[in-house]
Amino acid sequence: MPTPIRQFIFIILLVCCFFTSAQTADNQTNIQTNDTIDHYLIEASKAINKGQLELALSNVIIAKDLTPNNQSKAYNAKTKMVLAKLYRELGDYNQAEEQILEAIEIHKEFDDENMLAHSYSLYGSIAIALKKFDTAKKVLEEALSITKKSKTKGLEGPIKLNLGLLALEQKQYDTAIAYFNSGLPIIESVNLSYFKAQVYINKARTLLAQDQADEALRTNDLAMKIGQENEYTRIRSECYFIYSKIYEHKKDYQSSLSNLKTHKRITDSLFNINKEIIVQEAGAKLNLNENNVLIEELTEENNQQLKSLKLGRLTTILSIALITILSLLTLSLYKNNNLRARANELLQNKNTELILAKENAERASEAKVQFLSTITHELRTPLYAVTGLTHLLLEESPTPNQKEHLNSLKFSGEYLLSLINNILDLNKLEANKVELENTSFNLKKRINDVLIALGKSAKDRNNKLHYEFDDSIPPKLKGDPLKVSQILINLIGNSIKFTQNGDIWIRVKPININESNISLNFEIEDNGVGISEKKQQTIFENFTQGSVQINRKFGGTGLGLSIVKNLLSLMDSEIKLESKLGKGSKFLFNLTFEIFEEKSTDYLEEAKKIDYKILADKHILIVEDNKINQLITRKILEKNKIKCDVADNGDIAVNKAKENSFDLILMDIHMPGISGIEATKQIREFDKEIPIIALTAVTLDDNLDEFYDNGFNDIIPKPYKTEEFFTKLHKALAKKQTTT
Incomplete structure (x- = not known):
């Protein structure tokens, strides 16, 4: 391998090693920073428990400053949890709620169930202080569910403590005692002394509410002992307050007053510290507001400059656009006559096409009408056989x-x-x-x-x-x-x-x-x-x-x-x-x-009144090209003693009508050769009296007048109903008999 190529590869390897080492160093730095942030947040939480709220705030600020940008969201959530706890101790529950809700949203975003359970537990205690009991119950039960699912046993104790507090606030004393008793062993197993003291204090409050002053006193002593051993100022203050209530209940008013004074002294001390913390917070917010004002002023100035720049650009664009439009207008006027002439020619061509399309549409419509007329006949003719044969079978005494x-x-x-x-x-x-x-x-x-x-x-x-x-x-x-x-x-x-x-x-x-x-x-x-x-x-x-x-x-x-x-x-x-x-x-x-009122107006009723003697021995010509239909019509008529003759088409029908004497003709319309209408017109030239009934499968909606105008006496649509068939037959033959 040539020497230059070897040198090039060597340089690449050196660069890779350098970047790898730098990346490793960065990772180690990030780990150390994370540990430091966690340390300050833990120290802040301990300071809150001891009532050292100024120290707590100082640790929170340091932790916030150390948070790297790429991890700011996750550590911001931890910071907000500690701030929520701090505001709770200060008595600013609304601000505490705001901080913990923001922390909860971040935990959900990162799907961090462990931290979410801690935040829900803390939010439960804040909601209790705000008298939002339904919210408190919901979030505490959710926290308990997550804890059991993730098997983080240590958090279950504080959650049960808060559930006991909720029951106490709602005066459900037995439920509260049950929660305190079930949560205490869990808290002891993980050595959470601050929560252990809280359990004893609130259990003492519950026992006192149940008139168990002696038991409340013993329980409060246990809380006081933890508070003194761990320098929990807030715990000791609360214990002195409970002592004053217990001694008041026992009517030992001097001891009650003495403990109340001690409680007041500690509270006043805490309040002075709290006041300084609030001032610090206000100062921080004020600085933030000043920065916001400065940013707004700079933004406004920037916006004004942008507007001026945009106005200048707009003026230039409009000038160019105006010149362009004037040029195009001149060109348009020059070409207008040519375009108008072409448009007129195109319009004439389109008109011609539209006229042609209209004519085609009319022809298509006529073809559609003809098709419908033909298909109607073709579909109804076999149906005649179905209904006719059905009628014959019904006449054969079926089972x-x-x-x-x-x-x-x-x-x-x-x-x-x-x-x-x-x-x-x-x-x-x-x-x-x-x-x-x-x-x-x-x-x-x-x-x-x-x-x-x-x-x-x-x-x-x-x-x-x-x-x-x-x-x-x-x-x-x-x-x-x-x-x-x-x-x-x-x-x-x-x-x-x-x-x-x-x-x-x-x-x-x-x-x-x-x-x-x-x-x-x-x-x-x-x-x-x-x-x-x-x-x-x-x-x-x-x-x-x-x-x-x-x-x-x-x-x-x-x-x-x-x-x-x-x-x-x-x-x-x-x-x-x-x-x-x-x-x-x-x-x-x-x-x-x-x-319907019973009247004999339909064919079924009229058919019952038919005198079938009039039909006997009558001679009827059936004009029908379909052999099955011939057979069916003939059988129906012959069952009623009517004589029948058959013609297969219109020409045969005209010849038979000339050579024979019929009482009535049943004429189909569509047949080979001449149609039924043409055959009827020819028969009427030499016989005006014989009844001719159209027995047809054509659509009658639009051409009834055509049948009557061409010499038909009546019309029976196929497939026909037997009642209608014999009613019209009887009517025509009875009328002929009367006229003769």
Whole structure:
């Protein structure tokens, strides 16, 4: 290795050794300083115990001056503890409280539990002097808890002494004696003579309060002995005071007066010292205040200079800014004409784009309407087969078990039709274009049908359904039963879906009732997974669920609660939600119904009055392209002795109507070839009298007039209710029979 490199490495090693030695020396210096600070603080505490308060203050000041900056906070806390003790002896309890609270905050910051227990114990004695008994009890119990946890046995004795003092101040004498007796052995075991003397003095006070003067005298003698042996001036003063009280109790007034005078003499001596200490403290504060005033004056002067400097800078900046603005304004005026021309051209282009976007939006809206019309027909046609076959099976005298299942199937078919309508017409719901029905129905049975339909789902998830329906609710109401069912199925189904091995309650109770109307409160409650507070704000929006995880776990479109909200809004009501994550959910809403008076105005009542003899041997043409629907309609009619013929499309229907004599035509609308409307127009050209009823799955909300204008006598929407079907058939055939 070359010599220069060796020399360089050697120099580096020397520097490292130097800094290491310096660091070690610094560490040793810090340790020695720490020991010195602790020494002066301990000496200050001893001086306080002996009543040498001036010496105590002197030691505290020295300790404070020696505290290094990097450790000032921790040692500042120790200093404040000693100062708090000093102020307590001076009788300035408010200042003592201020100092000890600051010390406590620092101990908490450093997580120093040992020192925190000492500070809590000291604060307890200060709080007792301030008559803050609740605070004293709290901090002393906390100190005792920390002591037991950290197993610092020596501090437990002084804490019990202070707890005894607290009990004595509250005149709980037996409790006080118990604390003094339990704390004394601990204090003796660690040789805390000052606290031992305090135990004896306060125990003597307690015994005297219990009229045990002789025992109090013996106990006070023990305190006096410790005070004299250790030169505790404050202890001796307090002992003389207790002696005066004991002798006064014994009616030995001369001895009482003699001891009181001695106590007064010592107290006066202490007061003179205290007065000098207070003067010193005031002087220290005064110096501090003077320094603060000087600092404030310098700060103010500095602020004025800064303001002047800032003003100068601001003037310069504003001048530059003004010149810049004038330059930019000149340039702007020069380019303004070009920019305006370009802006006009851009505006024209944007207008053209907006017109094009508007046209596209209108075409999209038309396509949406066409799509909804087509999908409505495609969805309702298979539903016709479901409800029709259900009706046929119900006519075949099923067993009670089968009848219940078929009724559930029938009800589910009706609900599915309603659900399809509402999903497809969600935009209409939000635009308030959906109309409400107003028919009579049995609410209790309607809800029961809902529960039967949902029973299997509940059983599969091991849930129990509890149905509470107030008996005072009238049996028949007027309203929109399908929308009520849809609301309940969505809410109850939702509760079943998000509850496992739980309970679901359905409650219906009246709120207000008069002669014509009744207001009801509905509650659906579960003890399932619940909904977080954050998601409760958006749960009723379209396509919204509790979370992505819930969507993956439970599935669904997230439309159910949105439909419920819109339906209730349509019925002048609103949904309320009470939920807690992991505890369950409760949905509440109110609805008002008319009370139905028994009148034969609905199809169910009219169907009971049908004279089926009028229907017998009638010849009906069924125009239907769907083979299953042909079969179902034919079977339903033939069961009532009606003759049927079938046409697969509109062209065949027109030809058969020319060649045969039918009593009535049931015409589907959407078929291959010509539509049902076109076929009806052609038939009306040669036969004005034959009843033609539209049997259709199209939406009727907006095009009823179109049917009547093109020659239809009536309309039966698919999937139809059997009562409505035969009522309209009977009405048309009876009318034809009357006219002929």
